[in-house]
Amino acid sequence: MRKVQMGDVVSIHCIGKLKNGEIFENTFDREPFVFQVGSPEVIPGLSEALIGMEEGEEKEIMIPSDKAFGPRDENLVRTIPKEALSIDVEPKEGLMLNLIVDTPQGEMNFPATIVKVTDEELVLDLNPPLAGEDLLFQIKLLKIFSPEEENVIL
16 A cells, blocks of 8 residues: 655645644544645644555544744744734734734744733734643544645646
8 A cells, every 4th residue: 555755735634732632623523634645834843744644544643843834933022012013803812813924035924922912012923832842642544645636726
């Protein structure tokens, strides 16, 4: 039976949990996750865990933060003047934002979480929400797509 290799397009169901048991992802109750193994859109630890798996196989893995969303970087917590941000809602702690920034490479999106609001300033955390977290995944490999099928899917 064929086994997953780097670059294969696969379909999986997964449940992702934090160490405390909190579930942050569950595809078992919706469409499966379809992606190319090794793609930069997928955390490296998940791609690595799929290598060598066969269709129908299930496994549970712990992905350390350095193979997931990386360590937390306190340099990514920034204070900005309130008026520097134009949003349609009242800023409050915990609000997730998608900042669009013009860079020399073009427009880039940065997720940010408001961690503090004062009368004049906002403190934004630009770390990914799961940065610094080790992640537990239950994965089930549903399908390894053939090259012909990949062209239709991707």
